Amino acid sequence: MKKLFIGNLPETAKDKDVIELFSQFGKVRSIKLVVDVFSGKCKGFGFIEMEGHEARAAIEGLNGRDFGGKMIKVNFEEPKNKRGRR
Template sequence: MLRIYAGNLPQDTTEKDLTELFSTHGRVRSIKLMHDVFSGKCKGFGFIEMEGHEARAAIAGLNGKEFRGNLIRVNEERKETRGGPGGRRPGGRR
């Protein structure tokens, strides 16, 4: 299972919209669309989980494509590289 980052999404994007978009490349296992606490609008990004080969097909097929007026960014989720408090990296400098 791979977790995909989708960014530069329009503010009115819904989970249904993303499901329809990504399901053209395989089965969408889950979607987490990030919303603004106050307005309830999409913050412009979300995360999609798909099986590995389907996720890679979605990344290759959708990254840089136009989605409702925006060129979306689609890639494999990157794990946070910063460590605990203060943003220190493990074993490194600030």
């Protein structure tokens, strides 16, 4: 199972819409879109889990693709200790 980061999502993004988009590459095992607690709108990113070969296909097929008027970023989630500090 691989966890994918999805960035640059529109604030109107909903779980069902993202699942539908990624399902063309395989089964989405879990999804977590980060939402604002006050407005309930998507903060522009989230995470999904898929099997390894399906996740790689989703990255290849969806990274840089238009979704809701924005070019989404899709890649493998990097462990916290591997990310650069700001």
